Amino acid sequence: MPIRFTLRASGGPALVAVxxxxxxxxxxxxxxxxxxxxxxxxxxxxASVSPSALASASRPLTAEQLxxxxxxxxxxDENWHPVSVREPQVRDRDYQVSDPACRQLLAAxxxxxxxxxxxxxxxxxxxxxxxxGGASTLASYGNSGAxxxxxxxxxxxxTCRYYESPAPTTTYKGTVTVGPAPRLGDEAVQxxxxxxxxxxxxxxxxxxxRTGSVIATFTKLSVGGRDIRAFPPAMIAQQISLLQQAQx
Numbered sequence: 001m002p003i004r005f006t007l008r009a010s011g012g013p014a015l016v017a018v019x020x021x022x023x024x025x026x027x028x029x030x031x032x033x034x035x036x037x038x039x040x041x042x043x044x045x046x047a048s049v050s051p052s053a054l055a056s057a058s059r060p061l062t063a064e065q066l067x068x069x070x071x072x073x074x075x076x077d078e079n080w081h082p083v084s085v086r087e088p089q090v091r092d093r094d095y096q097v098s099d100p101a102c103r104q105l106l107a108a109x110x111x112x113x114x115x116x117x118x119x120x121x122x123x124x125x126x127x128x129x130x131x132x133g134g135a136s137t138l139a140s141y142g143n144s145g146a147x148x149x150x151x152x153x154x155x156x157x158x159t160c161r162y163y164e165s166p167a168p169t170t171t172y173k174g175t176v177t178v179g180p181a182p183r184l185g186d187e188a189v190q191x192x193x194x195x196x197x198x199x200x201x202x203x204x205x206x207x208x209x210r211t212g213s214v215i216a217t218f219t220k221l222s223v224g225g226r227d228i229r230a231f232p233p234a235m236i237a238q239q240i241s242l243l244q245q246a247q248x
Contacts (some may be wrong), residue, residue, distance in 0.1 A: 200224025
């Protein structure tokens with residue numbers, strides 16, 4: 001059964017909440033299937049990362065520093081959302097996702113995997129005219145936590161191809177497609193999740209970047225081919241630069 005949508009007052013479609021993992025986002029275009037990716041290093045392999053990478057990852061930022069390093073937004077209006085500090089994480093077992101690899105991938109990308117010490121996490125929502133918008137999650141980890149969590153992102157992405165998740169009115173059915181990795185930060189991946197809806201494909205693009213102790217996840221939503229399909233690359237580059245400056 002397809003997922004239902006409501007309409008904004010402006011006439012653009014807005015997604016009804018379908019599941020905890022149906023986060024706003026979109027894809028820049030299909031890439032290679034996840035099955036074609038080379039197997040990544042497991043999360044426990046972070047000990048093999050170069051000393052310089054571990055040193056970079058060991059300078060965590062506080063929630064207040066993450067807020068200060070977040071992207072500046074335009075003047076407030078009815079769709080404006082300030083940067084918000086997230087409460088302590090929900091563990092991945094609380095995600096109802098049929099495939100374990102997909103559950104690990106999404107929980108790690110959204111900073112909801114267990115980590116000691118717990119990361120500082122902030123979120124930001126972006127709205128553009130006549131567009132379903134996007135969001136970012138910035139999570140800073142202590143010790144080498146960011147290296148380990150990003151390894152879990154890669155590990156999950158290597159085998160996650162399709163999953164189902166319960167939604168209020170139907171079942172969310174997501175197909176995962178991997179795109180070329182962008183050259184951002186210390187390491188980065190990009191993928192999209194496509195699900196059928198009444199008004200056409202619901203496509204969520206994920207760009208996940210690790211820079212030092214911080215993992216930044218950007219999502220962009222496109223519905224029925226009517227929206228911008230990619231989170232603006234210039235905004236991603238600006239955010240990564242701000243995070244690098246905050247850690248210098």
